[in-house]
Amino acid sequence: MLYQALQYVQFLFRSGNAHGLHSPFVFALYNDVILHDGFYAPYTSIEARRSALLKRMDTITVRDFGAGSRTGAGQQRRVGAIARTAAKPRKFGQLLFRLVNRFQPRVVLELGTSLGLTTAYLATADSRAQVITFEGCPQTAAIAQQTFEELGLQNVTLIEGNLDATLAPTLRNLVGPVDFAFFDGNHRYEPTVRYFEQLLPYRTDHSVFVLDDIHWSADMTRAWQTIKAHPAVILTIDLFFVGLVFFRKNQPKQHFRLRFDNVFDKIMNRTRSLSA
Numbered sequence: 001m002l003y004q005a006l007q008y009v010q011f012l013f014r015s016g017n018a019h020g021l022h023s024p025f026v027f028a029l030y031n032d033v034i035l036h037d038g039f040y041a042p043y044t045s046i047e048a049r050r051s052a053l054l055k056r057m058d059t060i061t062v063r064d065f066g067a068g069s070r071t072g073a074g075q076q077r078r079v080g081a082i083a084r085t086a087a088k089p090r091k092f093g094q095l096l097f098r099l100v101n102r103f104q105p106r107v108v109l110e111l112g113t114s115l116g117l118t119t120a121y122l123a124t125a126d127s128r129a130q131v132i133t134f135e136g137c138p139q140t141a142a143i144a145q146q147t148f149e150e151l152g153l154q155n156v157t158l159i160e161g162n163l164d165a166t167l168a169p170t171l172r173n174l175v176g177p178v179d180f181a182f183f184d185g186n187h188r189y190e191p192t193v194r195y196f197e198q199l200l201p202y203r204t205d206h207s208v209f210v211l212d213d214i215h216w217s218a219d220m221t222r223a224w225q226t227i228k229a230h231p232a233v234i235l236t237i238d239l240f241f242v243g244l245v246f247f248r249k250n251q252p253k254q255h256f257r258l259r260f261d262n263v264f265d266k267i268m269n270r271t272r273s274l275s276a
Contacts, residue, residue: 007215011240015257033098042124053083060139093121100125105179112184116144123153131156178202184212192223209245
């Protein structure tokens with residue numbers, strides 16, 4: 001947590017906002033999608049499901065193939081605790097919803113299902129999309145399946161098992177390219193970069209990859225830097241907690257650091273007003 005806190009302080013002073021954005025694509029994406037704070041109807045049912053999961057006191061055995069729990073929890077974990085600490089917060093689930101709503105992908109991959117809340121945001125953004133989500137832990141996958149059934153999601157396929165064994169055959173059997181991918185399956189350098197490279201042959205110039213927790217650890221920051229430097233990557237947007245990767249040709253290679261949380265801007269504006 002100390003590493004992430006220090007990284008966040010550095011990010012605040014190196015990042016920007018809409019002012020000075022000279023890329024029309026990034027300017028529109030930032031203002032119309034990333035910073036959008038409007039309401040979409042599916043938000044209500046997904047957050048109701050989150051509330052129900054947060055109240056659960058039952059315990060499951062978690063099999064973790066990645067870097068482990070962020071809180072240092074053991075294998076036996078309460079479902080409510082998983083919903084509180086492991087599931088992506090509402091803010092980021094709704095960002096993914098807006099991104100899918102914007103880019104209208106036909107095939108969406110999610111590497112790391114957890115309790116299915118983020119999957120639900122991906123799936124409800126466009127019912128025409130085929131959402132394929134991967135979860136290594138059987139008991140966690142079972143709760144995610146309950147989430148999909150409760151929310152009536154018909155466009156989700158859950159692949160259970162170790163991602164190292166399930167990703168490659170699933171990619172080979174795809175009908176069409178990977179239009180959108182959310183990487184949340186293993187918070188270590190080698191697997192993150194390997195999964196990214198596995199998906200590369202299946203993307204198009206218009207595909208969007210989103211990587212979770214790119215500054216969670218030194219390992220993940222290194223993975224993010226490696227991915228940014230890849231020759232196929234043309235444009236990236238670092239929002240600190242997540243990173244967006246684009247493969248758009250016919251434009252210069254560019255990397256942006258943009259603030260998704262406007263707390264810093266509010267503090268700076270308040271400081272300016274007090275000193276005026």
